[in-house]
Amino acid sequence: MNAETRRTVRERADDRCEYCRLRQDHAPLWRHQIEHIIPRKHRGTDDPGNLAWTCVRCNLSKSSNLSGIDVETAQTVELFNPRKQTWWEHFDYVGAEIIGLTPTGRATVAVLNMNEPRRLQLRQELLDIGELD
Numbered sequence: 001m002n003a004e005t006r007r008t009v010r011e012r013a014d015d016r017c018e019y020c021r022l023r024q025d026h027a028p029l030w031r032h033q034i035e036h037i038i039p040r041k042h043r044g045t046d047d048p049g050n051l052a053w054t055c056v057r058c059n060l061s062k063s064s065n066l067s068g069i070d071v072e073t074a075q076t077v078e079l080f081n082p083r084k085q086t087w088w089e090h091f092d093y094v095g096a097e098i099i100g101l102t103p104t105g106r107a108t109v110a111v112l113n114m115n116e117p118r119r120l121q122l123r124q125e126l127l128d129i130g131e132l133d
């Protein structure tokens with residue numbers, strides 16, 4: 001991955017995780033990363049159209065997953081694709097919690113463990129100071 005591609009992906013995302021929306025400047029200890037939406041093991045490429053900017057926790061949780069199970073319908077659905085889908089159509093905040101509005105949103109929240117207690121606590125602290133946007 002060359003520096004130009006990394007810069008393109010980071011700037012396109014406004015230096016914010018494209019899954020949980022955590023801004024890099026709110027996660028100073030862990031640098032955000034390039035994520036392959038379709039992982040290399042599934043023949044995903046380094047084309048910017050297959051890349052997303054993610055926080056470490058989302059990237060580690062997504063790993064090579066392409067799908068998850070919607071808790072409401074018990075159906076297997078593809079995970080959120082930030083290159084093809086719009087965050088606010090699939091997710092919203094209820095307080096500091098990220099909720100899925102669609103089967104894809106709910107499956108992605110679950111697989112990426114978006115409301116793990118420490119992550120929720122950080123978003124609550126950001127919400128409390130008016131920095132959760």
Ligand SMILES: [Zn+2]
Nearest residue numbers: 017020055058
């Ligand atoms: Zn994230």
